[in-house]
Amino acid sequence: MKTKPLFIVMSAPSGCGKSTLIDMLLQEYHDLVYSISCTTRAPRGEEEDGLDYHFKTKERFEELIAQDAFIEYAKVHDNYYGTLRAPIEEVLSEGNSMILDIDVQGAAKVRERVRALPNTDPLKIGYVDIFVNPPSMEELRARLERRGTDSREVIERRLANAEGEMARAGEYMFQVTNDDLGMCYKRLCDLIDALSGRM
Numbered sequence: 001m002k003t004k005p006l007f008i009v010m011s012a013p014s015g016c017g018k019s020t021l022i023d024m025l026l027q028e029y030h031d032l033v034y035s036i037s038c039t040t041r042a043p044r045g046e047e048e049d050g051l052d053y054h055f056k057t058k059e060r061f062e063e064l065i066a067q068d069a070f071i072e073y074a075k076v077h078d079n080y081y082g083t084l085r086a087p088i089e090e091v092l093s094e095g096n097s098m099i100l101d102i103d104v105q106g107a108a109k110v111r112e113r114v115r116a117l118p119n120t121d122p123l124k125i126g127y128v129d130i131f132v133n134p135p136s137m138e139e140l141r142a143r144l145e146r147r148g149t150d151s152r153e154v155i156e157r158r159l160a161n162a163e164g165e166m167a168r169a170g171e172y173m174f175q176v177t178n179d180d181l182g183m184c185y186k187r188l189c190d191l192i193d194a195l196s197g198r199m
């Protein structure tokens, strides 16, 4: 079935299950491609170039900035992070869809860029942004504590960030709440199917 290629931007506070939801979508939708960011930071542990990130030198990254190659980029703690525009254009031109996992600030930059594109641009035609809400702040705290990977301080910081991000959820075209993983996933699938014309 021929479907409309989508450019999906997804954001969620950490601990909302966004990575799990994206992994589930990638397993199910074989025409969905995950956008791999570029960064100037060094690979950590088992991270692989072209899989976790496209690792770049600062010089190369700045060259790409000068060429306006990024749909958005940011400098975080002395390192650059960004999303190249060309791979998104390529995926959409092949009739497939791209999913971008990005924070609220990055999403706002992408949204602004897309808004300025001509109405005939495939990125604008296929654009959709989705915010994943936690069921509640109490449940988010419980999830972060259960995960056991973060110190108390980090958990408090993540919760404060989550509040700031949730305050901007209204900027997104769609919101889903991850109260129950299966139900939330189903709502995402229904949304993608409707937007891509699968049903």
Ligand code: 5GP
Pocket (backbone or CB within 6 Å): 037, 038, 041, 072, 073, 074, 076, 081, 082, 083, 102, 103, 106
């Ligand atoms: P890390 O170094 O831990 O992998 O990521 C650090 C931060 O960079 C995270 O908050 C992550 O969301 C952000 N980040 C990763 N890729 C991108 C990107 O393409 N654009 C922007 N703006 N931020 C990114």
